[in-house]
Amino acid sequence: MAEKYETVIGLEVHVELATKTKIFCGCSTAFGDSPNSHTCPICLGMPGTLPMLNGRVLEYAVAAGIAMNCDISRFCRFDRKNYFYPDNPQNYQISQLYLPICRDGWVEIEFNEDPAQGVEKLSPSMKNPSLRTKKVGIHEIHMEEDAGKLVHDDGGDYTLIDYNRAGVPLIEIVSEPDMRTAQEVIAYLEKLRRILQYLGVSDCKLQEGSMRVDVNLSLRKEGTKELGIRTEMKNLGSFHAISRAIESERQRQQALLESGREVVQETRRWDEGKETSYAMRSKENARDYRYFPDPDLAPICISHGFWEKIRAAQPEFCWEKRKRYKAEYDIPEYDIDIITDSRQMAELFEATVALGSQPKKVSNWLMGETLRLLRERNLDPSDIRFTPENLAKLIALTESRTINSTVAKEVFEIMFTENADPEMYVKEQRLAMVADEETLRRTAEKVIRENPKSVQDYIRGKDRALGYLVGQTMIACGGKADPVGASRLLKELLQQEVNEA
Amino acid sequence: MELLSLSAVQLGRAIREGRTTAVEAMEAVLGRIEEKEEWLNCYITLDKEGARRRAQETQKRIEAGELRGPLAGVPMAVKDNLCTRGMRTTCGSRMLETFVPAYSADAVMGLERAGAVLVGKTNMDEFAMGSTTENSFYGPTRNPWNTDHVPGGSSGGSAAAVAARECFFALGSDTGGSVRQPAAHCGVVGMKPTYGTVSRYGLVAYASSMDQIGPLCGNVEDCGAVLEAIAGIVPESDSTYVHRKDSFQGALKRDVRGLRIGLPKDYFGEGLDEEVRNALLKAARLLEAEGAEVDEFDLGLSDYALPAYYTIAAAEASSNLERFDGIKYGYRAGNAEDDLHRMYKRTRSEGFGKEVKRRIMLGGFVLSSGYYDAYYQKALKAKALIKGAFDKAFFGYDCILGPVAPCTAPKLGESLPDPLKMYLGDVYTVAANLAGLPAISLPCGMSRAGLPIGMQLVADCFQERKLLQIAYTYEQCRG
Numbered sequence: 001m002a003e004k005y006e007t008v009i010g011l012e013v014h015v016e017l018a019t020k021t022k023i024f025c026g027c028s029t030a031f032g033d034s035p036n037s038h039t040c041p042i043c044l045g046m047p048g049t050l051p052m053l054n055g056r057v058l059e060y061a062v063a064a065g066i067a068m069n070c071d072i073s074r075f076c077r078f079d080r081k082n083y084f085y086p087d088n089p090q091n092y093q094i095s096q097l098y099l100p101i102c103r104d105g106w107v108e109i110e111f112n113e114d115p116a117q118g119v120e121k122l123s124p125s126m127k128n129p130s131l132r133t134k135k136v137g138i139h140e141i142h143m144e145e146d147a148g149k150l151v152h153d154d155g156g157d158y159t160l161i162d163y164n165r166a167g168v169p170l171i172e173i174v175s176e177p178d179m180r181t182a183q184e185v186i187a188y189l190e191k192l193r194r195i196l197q198y199l200g201v202s203d204c205k206l207q208e209g210s211m212r213v214d215v216n217l218s219l220r221k222e223g224t225k226e227l228g229i230r231t232e233m234k235n236l237g238s239f240h241a242i243s244r245a246i247e248s249e250r251q252r253q254q255a256l257l258e259s260g261r262e263v264v265q266e267t268r269r270w271d272e273g274k275e276t277s278y279a280m281r282s283k284e285n286a287r288d289y290r291y292f293p294d295p296d297l298a299p300i301c302i303s304h305g306f307w308e309k310i311r312a313a314q315p316e317f318c319w320e321k322r323k324r325y326k327a328e329y330d331i332p333e334y335d336i337d338i339i340t341d342s343r344q345m346a347e348l349f350e351a352t353v354a355l356g357s358q359p360k361k362v363s364n365w366l367m368g369e370t371l372r373l374l375r376e377r378n379l380d381p382s383d384i385r386f387t388p389e390n391l392a393k394l395i396a397l398t399e400s401r402t403i404n405s406t407v408a409k410e411v412f413e414i415m416f417t418e419n420a421d422p423e424m425y426v427k428e429q430r431l432a433m434v435a436d437e438e439t440l441r442r443t444a445e446k447v448i449r450e451n452p453k454s455v456q457d458y459i460r461g462k463d464r465a466l467g468y469l470v471g472q473t474m475i476a477c478g479g480k481a482d483p484v485g486a487s488r489l490l491k492e493l494l495q496q497e498v499n500e501a
Numbered sequence: 502m503e504l505l506s507l508s509a510v511q512l513g514r515a516i517r518e519g520r521t522t523a524v525e526a527m528e529a530v531l532g533r534i535e536e537k538e539e540w541l542n543c544y545i546t547l548d549k550e551g552a553r554r555r556a557q558e559t560q561k562r563i564e565a566g567e568l569r570g571p572l573a574g575v576p577m578a579v580k581d582n583l584c585t586r587g588m589r590t591t592c593g594s595r596m597l598e599t600f601v602p603a604y605s606a607d608a609v610m611g612l613e614r615a616g617a618v619l620v621g622k623t624n625m626d627e628f629a630m631g632s633t634t635e636n637s638f639y640g641p642t643r644n645p646w647n648t649d650h651v652p653g654g655s656s657g658g659s660a661a662a663v664a665a666r667e668c669f670f671a672l673g674s675d676t677g678g679s680v681r682q683p684a685a686h687c688g689v690v691g692m693k694p695t696y697g698t699v700s701r702y703g704l705v706a707y708a709s710s711m712d713q714i715g716p717l718c719g720n721v722e723d724c725g726a727v728l729e730a731i732a733g734i735v736p737e738s739d740s741t742y743v744h745r746k747d748s749f750q751g752a753l754k755r756d757v758r759g760l761r762i763g764l765p766k767d768y769f770g771e772g773l774d775e776e777v778r779n780a781l782l783k784a785a786r787l788l789e790a791e792g793a794e795v796d797e798f799d800l801g802l803s804d805y806a807l808p809a810y811y812t813i814a815a816a817e818a819s820s821n822l823e824r825f826d827g828i829k830y831g832y833r834a835g836n837a838e839d840d841l842h843r844m845y846k847r848t849r850s851e852g853f854g855k856e857v858k859r860r861i862m863l864g865g866f867v868l869s870s871g872y873y874d875a876y877y878q879k880a881l882k883a884k885a886l887i888k889g890a891f892d893k894a895f896f897g898y899d900c901i902l903g904p905v906a907p908c909t910a911p912k913l914g915e916s917l918p919d920p921l922k923m924y925l926g927d928v929y930t931v932a933a934n935l936a937g938l939p940a941i942s943l944p945c946g947m948s949r950a951g952l953p954i955g956m957q958l959v960a961d962c963f964q965e966r967k968l969l970q971i972a973y974t975y976e977q978c979r980g
Binding site: 080 | 604701841
């Protein structure tokens, strides 16, 4: 009779902070530039250089801690983690072990209990009766520096080092072992991502490595309290890899336990191609990092004033916005979920509505054309460049029937691309609809004269002929006629023809 | 005019007043180097052509009125663990034999802004670990007073160069007495400022929490002028206390009336050489005669200073010296490039000397898991208690007077076989580093064998001015 096992998962999440400069020097944190172009004697660990803490890192770490309901340490310090490896120019990493900046927090996650729904499709927006909420504990958040990157030669002859990433600020968010399924893990990561993106402290891109996840997993007999022996899984580059690795590791440990063997405490590396993991190092040959307080960095005292300043600057988060939107705006819940998914989108929405635009109209532009263009151009909401003022102007132009919807889409694309002022653009490009009755009438009369067959059809009762004539009038006006006005006018003129006939 | 008999400040004045030039001063120093260096080995790197060129440029700037400070045009030497842009900085080690920094230490830049002219880089115990300057890859420095003796260390090259007038003043670094002790052995003035008074940026770290840069000079006045140029520089680092700009030279007045000077009984007990004790007591009586109140007291905890110091210093050193691994700069062992860890081991085995390796191993041990609490953590507690003992002492006293070293400079080769005995020689100096206090070492007599004896004055944090005033008064009344 096989025993039932419970899976226990805790996460260590490294997040690169979106500061302009590195944690201990003035070098840029930009990603993707030529190797070693963002380095100086400090982040190269040259003899005699000293680190100086980037104050923004502290602000970001405290902001994340407050958003995750943590206690913020009044007094904290940096420690050195000593190990020899060329990715770290000083052979020690400046981190926090003894007194981390944040402790004992929690986040609430929403997750889908039905694994059949599939992890990838999981979104809190989905209306599902089995949607559940749960609190996941945050053990601590600490600040540290990132290491450089080693580039191994294919032939195996040499290794090159790029120190651009050395000294990029990170926070490590360590959860309590509170998660039980891959669904919960993904929901937790989604939640962290949303919080951090809303705070503007990180862009949390797994693929670019600005969010890195290590999964600690153990099994225990159902109903027992004691934690089993855990393994730590590294090299998880996507949500897909994370859920595959969790399932794989769960099965591996279960097979070991069921055959009466023991799980070895070790660090394992996920091979995404082979969908399997292998052991990197076990506890027996674990490194002794010889942690001790870094004597180059003064201890940090967080004043109440500093804490209060950061707390007051916390944004309204998406789950809070959702509640408020439901009460304040008459737009569908589906729209609300999409719009509040990113802070940029939500703020654009609110600002445009504040300028007097109707919420549903604003939402339509965001849900429709904006998302379409973002997807098409592979952009993030944070890349949106047009202002709420311009979106409001565009909406006003359609509301006043100055431009029709086809022209509006064209103007939107220009506005999206170069934040052009729609009013100016419509004026310069003469896109306004032919509004004056006289021009429209003359054009319609001309269309009627030139299309006697259609007129005859109409007189004989073929309504479709009207559509054709409206189309011809639109073409004659260069697409700028108001189709409703044109239709009304044509009907009027055709009625005369009918009467005359 | 005999240039080499002038003090740094006197020389600066003579240059400003046009009685001599920076170029003549440099030639005088280079002449003395020519004559003495072969015997003394004060310098690891000498850049004579560069020194002449810098002296000429400085002279032009003095004549153009751009440089008016007391040290403009004065030749100086810098300990070889202070980075100098474009001039190699070896730390007395094979490991950095070819290392040329792309930046200068803040303290060096402060002096260059003041117009002082760099002669070269002085010899030292490797990575400032040692008390005799014998632990140098570049050979020992000898004491100018008697070349059979060591100059002390680790800033022995700087102290000997000042004593022999191979420069007018020098910079050293003091982690456990490395400025004060060689100053005492060479008969010059050496000062360790309060931790945080001088920026450590550009000083290759030995024990970061105690390292402090300090001047070695011919007299107390010069010491004030040098301190003025290096203190309170806008810090490049988090760990530099932004110090309000004191006028250290303004403190140079002969007046100790009403100042209370304490002699810690613990420092005058067993282990202190009789000649040294007598010289110190004589100095104390002179200060008393000048109006100071002098008496003895119990400082306490002095037995714990040495073990706490060697534990903390070794721990920090083991981590600070990890960057020397053969990867990026400096020495790399040959025939080991096929395996990273073999390369690390060979490089560090061959690149570091014995004493450095001893302290790295000691430091690695006290930080290793399972021993951290028993050694490192305990040493930090002892350090806090020692600071507390000084805090208490400074309620009663403006200044503490005691020895710098238990005896005068030992003979060459005498200390090497017994490192523990050498460590014990630091017993009077390390406490000021543990507590971060300013301390000054100044000559207070000669032994019958003709070697200088030093006296140490220690004051409370950021009381450098008081310290200089008492030292200056003593220097004046000693005559």
